[in-house]
Amino acid sequence: MNWESPAAFFAMGGYGLYVWGSFGVCAVLMIVEPILASKRRNDILRSLRRERIAENLEQP
């Protein structure tokens, strides 16, 4: 498939709203989800590290 111009590509033959509305939301979700999953692991790791430091302070 050859698009005549970038504008034609974004227009999607008049279906631009529907095509980009679909792909856009899908892309956003699939970028945000892994970030949130990594953040969840980083959060628990941070609290585990803090607990470890606190334990070491109690028993020098």
Next chain:
Amino acid sequence: MSNNKIIHWFKYASPQSFYPLAGKLIPWFWGLTAVFLIPGLWITFFAAPTDAQQGEGYRIIFIHVPAAWMSMFIYIVMAAWAGLGLALNTRLSGMMAQGLAPTGAIMAFVSLWTGAFWGKPMWGAWWVWDARLTSALILFFLYIGFIALQAAIDDARRADKAGAILALVGVVNVPIIYFSVKWWNTLHQGASVSLTKAPTMAATMLWGMLLMALAFWMYSIAVALTRVRAIILEREAHTEWVKELDEVKA
């Protein structure tokens, strides 16, 4: 059946040995996601020809169908893990089910959302209450129900058990979604790809859809494993092996 084999399998059923294994696997699944996604997107937007009836609007199929497939497949895998946990009382099973649920919910949402954005220009309606759409909406609610039910119960093991029963009862919905276009007269079209007959679409389009489906599949595994690793740490926070992890000591 040798005892060794049983022990070997159960080894990875322990969070302690699964945690590092998952950590090693995640980058590979991200790599595979890219390997399938790049040619998949190329076909989606450049190689696949304009559809005779639907013009460029049909290109939504390349994410709609993979997301719908994954939403059903992840549900079955989630219910299988949940059921395994209920039957064998293995600790990891419930964590796997819990790790998969949000990814499945997102896939179900994407299938509904892209379906609405495809239905509007082609059918003239964002939504119709036909059997396929309604059963797919119920699948989304089952995921939300599973997540909410587990979140509402403080004790992790009891949350797993309650969730498992919900997940297993909900499995009945998956064949209903799959066969809905056969059993009832639906506005939604029939299956374009099935195991029993030749696909009713051009080879380029079929390849694009399969590549995108594989990309979604690999993505789902990568992100679910990342979440499972977080869940393992949360639930095993007070065990010795977690305290001895390099990333905790650092």
